[in-house]
Amino acid sequence: MTITARAVHLAERPVGLPTDATWSIQTRDLAPPKDGEVLVKPTHLSIDPAMRGWVREAHVYMPTLAIGDVMHAFGIATVLESRHPSFQPGDTVSGLLGVTDHANIRGDALTPVDLSLAPAPTWLGALGQTGITAWFGLFDVAKAKPGDTVLISGAAGAVGSVAGQLAKAHGCHVIGIAGGQQKTRWLTDELGFDAAVDYKNGDIYEQVRAAAGQGIDCFLDNVGGDALNAALAVLNQGARVAICGAISTYNATDPIVGPSNYLSLLRKRASMAGFLVFDYEDRYSEAVEGLTALMGEGRLVSPEHVVAGGVDRFPEALLMLYNGLNTGKLVLEM
């Protein structure tokens, strides 16, 4: 039996926002899995802001993509055929699968997934790297304590929407920054945020200052730009800023504008640190246990935005992120 794989390949490195010319969607025959490999059929792919970085010439934590390579994507898949002792046909797994409807993946790089505990999108959302990023960003990097005021940018996004719920469950006062009244209402009415700032409706600096009241102790930044700069202006003494991402900069063709308020770090004896969830691999189980417990108690929901259509919808789904069209974790259903 010949297996064909329909996949999104990198056709050219984008300048600014990816376009149709960035990608080439091709169908090719797939060789049978080699010893140690597993033939998988992805069912759900995680669409991540960081993907814009993955197509750059040189990337720091992912294998650099050459022109013609299948685009990276994390996802959930069903095992069709296994030449690895840990997996059998019918198993559900997660891993770095690529934007493809079939792939041979080294079994050692796959993790078993238990769909009886949660559906596939949730394993990419609150119980996946998204939730784990929120967990360590909030508790390990930003060191949120009960009573802290926690500000989150990209609050209606994948990481932000989980982080805000975690902060609330931890006894923090939580403020989100998001774009549009629909999102800010969702944050306060559905997710329990104490306040939300609509950066599309008025001056973000004034709004953040008004919402912060006496100031903020923690800031989780997924956006960069004015959101970061506005947050720096309202730091409390000893505040912690966790840089999770900077989606506002990923497609920028102009030079990045640095945060002019960075000297607040000096005046307020505050700190700003970047992190990558991959560095916490040894401690994933700690986060997943905590996240699972909160979901079990009904104190955490996994906001997911599932787009159907498989491989061919990938280019459009990716742009949804940068245009702010998703609410919660964006998942491509295959």
Added chain:
Amino acid sequence: MTITARAVHLAERPVGLPTDATWSIQTRDLAPPKDGEVLVKPTHLSIDPAMRGWVREAHVYMPTLAIGDVMHAFGIATVLESRHPSFQPGDTVSGLLGVTDHANIRGDALTPVDLSLAPAPTWLGALGQTGITAWFGLFDVAKAKPGDTVLISGAAGAVGSVAGQLAKAHGCHVIGIAGGQQKTRWLTDELGFDAAVDYKNGDIYEQVRAAAGQGIDCFLDNVGGDALNAALAVLNQGARVAICGAISTYNATDPIVGPSNYLSLLRKRASMAGFLVFDYEDRYSEAVEGLTALMGEGRLVSPEHVVAGGVDRFPEALLMLYNGLNTGKLVLEM
């Protein structure tokens, strides 16, 4: 006996660099010390880059100066008359004295100084707040470990010149950034720095990159601007940036340019933190013991730049800092 005090008063808040119009030098009669106060005659004043901040409308960690107030300065003084049980005439003390040749200071705010251990300028330099700032900046904030590559901006200045020697004594590879060949040679030939970058002679980004080799683990920033941005570009994974100051920005009339390379913090899982030495008051003795021991072993010198002339030379001495005319700790002899 009437005591007169000749002092530098704040005449107007400067825009940009302080000018003669910023200050008013006046001689006034001084009331006798009240109960709990000590009449002191300053012998040496510490001239600090932070002084530019102290004359702003609102300041975060020093009492705000009103127009007409005597300018703040830390210094060393001789006790002339004491109405505080801890001090007697002839004692040497340190504290926030002001730019004045006589002052009544609360005894509780003064610290005894032992001139048999080190001369007065050294108590403002390596054994004073300068050395203590270098100590905690390097070991507590930047967490320098033996084998680390440590980059220091303003390396020929008060804090930088001590920090570099401390880092060398700690087994680090030390690179300094300073302005002019005289300073960079002094760093490598006299203070034992491994390398020095002359930001006035060529592109600071290229030079820092070349000097850093494989990258830097610690950065002590006294300067801001391009020095900070160049350092961010060469961070190693897990690097620590300590913001001690930002002398390049203190007199700026244009908006501060933030560090556009701040996303290195994310890519390199690095951190950047500001600190004020005053926050370490409970641990000063720890630093002073360590600094004293290193001086005793001949592994630390206290580079001092002493300017004579007393109160009247203060305006000129202060400008020396911002024009890069000092090497080591700038001290005004009274």
